[in-house]
Amino acid sequence: MRKLEDLQALIATSVEQLKYPAYPAELYEPISYILSIGGKRMRPALLLMACDLFGGDVEAALPPALAIEVFHNFTLMHDDIMDNAPIRRGRATVHEKWNQNVAILSGDVMLIEGYKLMMQVRDNILRRVLDIFNETAVGVCEGQQLDMTFETSSNIGIDEYINMIRLKTAVVLGGALKIGALIGEADEKDAELLSDFGVNLGIAFQLQDDILDVYGDPVKFGKQVGGDIISNKKTYLLIKALQLVKGSDAEELQRWITFTTFDNAEKVTAVTEIYNKANVRQYAEDEMQAYAEKAFKALEQINLPEDSKQYLRDFADGLLVREY
Amino acid sequence: MRKLEDLQALIATSVEQLKYPAYPAELYEPISYILSIGGKRMRPALLLMACDLFGGDVEAALPPALAIEVFHNFTLMHDDIMDNAPIRRGRATVHEKWNQNVAILSGDVMLIEGYKLMMQVRDNILRRVLDIFNETAVGVCEGQQLDMTFETSSNIGIDEYINMIRLKTAVVLGGALKIGALIGEADEKDAELLSDFGVNLGIAFQLQDDILDVYGDPVKFGKQVGGDIISNKKTYLLIKALQLVKGSDAEELQRWITFTTFDNAEKVTAVTEIYNKANVRQYAEDEMQAYAEKAFKALEQINLPEDSKQYLRDFADGLLVREY
Numbered sequence: 001m002r003k004l005e006d007l008q009a010l011i012a013t014s015v016e017q018l019k020y021p022a023y024p025a026e027l028y029e030p031i032s033y034i035l036s037i038g039g040k041r042m043r044p045a046l047l048l049m050a051c052d053l054f055g056g057d058v059e060a061a062l063p064p065a066l067a068i069e070v071f072h073n074f075t076l077m078h079d080d081i082m083d084n085a086p087i088r089r090g091r092a093t094v095h096e097k098w099n100q101n102v103a104i105l106s107g108d109v110m111l112i113e114g115y116k117l118m119m120q121v122r123d124n125i126l127r128r129v130l131d132i133f134n135e136t137a138v139g140v141c142e143g144q145q146l147d148m149t150f151e152t153s154s155n156i157g158i159d160e161y162i163n164m165i166r167l168k169t170a171v172v173l174g175g176a177l178k179i180g181a182l183i184g185e186a187d188e189k190d191a192e193l194l195s196d197f198g199v200n201l202g203i204a205f206q207l208q209d210d211i212l213d214v215y216g217d218p219v220k221f222g223k224q225v226g227g228d229i230i231s232n233k234k235t236y237l238l239i240k241a242l243q244l245v246k247g248s249d250a251e252e253l254q255r256w257i258t259f260t261t262f263d264n265a266e267k268v269t270a271v272t273e274i275y276n277k278a279n280v281r282q283y284a285e286d287e288m289q290a291y292a293e294k295a296f297k298a299l300e301q302i303n304l305p306e307d308s309k310q311y312l313r314d315f316a317d318g319l320l321v322r323e324y
Numbered sequence: 325m326r327k328l329e330d331l332q333a334l335i336a337t338s339v340e341q342l343k344y345p346a347y348p349a350e351l352y353e354p355i356s357y358i359l360s361i362g363g364k365r366m367r368p369a370l371l372l373m374a375c376d377l378f379g380g381d382v383e384a385a386l387p388p389a390l391a392i393e394v395f396h397n398f399t400l401m402h403d404d405i406m407d408n409a410p411i412r413r414g415r416a417t418v419h420e421k422w423n424q425n426v427a428i429l430s431g432d433v434m435l436i437e438g439y440k441l442m443m444q445v446r447d448n449i450l451r452r453v454l455d456i457f458n459e460t461a462v463g464v465c466e467g468q469q470l471d472m473t474f475e476t477s478s479n480i481g482i483d484e485y486i487n488m489i490r491l492k493t494a495v496v497l498g499g500a501l502k503i504g505a506l507i508g509e510a511d512e513k514d515a516e517l518l519s520d521f522g523v524n525l526g527i528a529f530q531l532q533d534d535i536l537d538v539y540g541d542p543v544k545f546g547k548q549v550g551g552d553i554i555s556n557k558k559t560y561l562l563i564k565a566l567q568l569v570k571g572s573d574a575e576e577l578q579r580w581i582t583f584t585t586f587d588n589a590e591k592v593t594a595v596t597e598i599y600n601k602a603n604v605r606q607y608a609e610d611e612m613q614a615y616a617e618k619a620f621k622a623l624e625q626i627n628l629p630e631d632s633k634q635y636l637r638d639f640a641d642g643l644l645v646r647e648y
Contacts, residue, residue, distance in 0.1 A: 027469040145351040
């Protein structure tokens, strides 16, 4: 089994070798630009990993892996317009560096380029692979739409929230693993189980992210602690708190959410205090644990040798046990 | 051979039957909305026509035909954002009726839905059909980018302009015909020739549109005569005039292009006068004729019975001989 870091490095090299036409420059330069900004290349690495675990040819899985990375960056390019984000990973976003029209149209072409790469699979799995890719891509768009809708909704249920993060973040992990498994000649049942592993792990990971935003070590977390609180982001913690807190705590939470000017540190401290009293961290950790267990349960049922399962368990542990 | 109007009617009915999920509403309602606005359904009808001419099953070609229509409407939804257009065919554009983010994301899903429909072909042509669809889709994006780039460029050549309209308008006609032909079990050579017919006809049609905007009968043309002149649109006529006119005419043309306030009728009359002196209408008609001849030349070489060729000739004549 190849190490995850080696697969990530292989992806990084292959992404650099992706070449697009020089003309029209405004259409293709942004694609090379956003792909060059980097990231952990986790999604394509998962595709290669799945292929490798089932004894498939990792090199043959490279184009579909790149498809997942190009697709992911298409969603980032369009999401950044929608979120009005000026910076991604320390670099100007495409709509900032060029303009919004360029970001719309380059993103559109990236989605098509994703299909072109995804089609580079054996004839006997082409239709199946594209079906999974379509379903994944639609899911991500639905998740992004729900995320935007929730921002202005006052009454989101936990189930709706979990469904949103499943679509926006988790299905693409499941899709990448499933496609990789099929390229590695896994049977449909094992591919499906590996996808379940990925989806549930993805949900657990996103819940952990919600927890870390409030309770994480700012150095290890790598983000500003309390950023979600400051921006009123509808996380698991906030949704749960809004359901649980009563009386003066509820009024105070509502006040902090509706304030347009406030001291950031003061808001983070006050809202965290309310979260603590309502014990929402525990609820979130229990939920995260429940999804992690679902992931491990799917893993147990896969027809793979024990050392391959251990590899996947170690991977999941590495993803989930980030120090607080 | 089925009549074009019958094929268009079949498409119209089938478009109405396309159903999308109810949730998330902001993602899917705009798709049904833009598809309901109508239009001539020319592109999908061409796909069905090509299939029919080669003796294929028109009903089996319906999903790919709908794919072309959904794809076309995806490009309209995104183009309308880029062009800042409030109205299309008398109805509010999606970004006006909802908002821009909705138009970006619904458009993205439409592109994916287009692939889902396009995949509904026999296994033995799936890869070939998707290759053509990819190439067509990339071409349309390139054409849209060139069109936007040209709006702010001062020095566009006729060749660049023809290339732009080929990509933006004509390749999708060629792609629709080629895919339809392959579904109808045409061989690759005939499919390619039918595509050439469509692409060259599309270029001729767009050149005719440029001519009609200035010289057309406003009632028959259905648009405001001179609209392109008023908005300084880089048409064949303007590009040619900018190349040909010298001295005081050149100065006057430049003045009209740079004026920010002017009387519309006065500008149309003055610029048309300059066009007439430079004889650009004749150049445009010669160019249009040259592409129409290329189209007919490709048609001659197709291995189809004479009555089928006559059907396509009549179709082309109907498209090109719109009264002035």
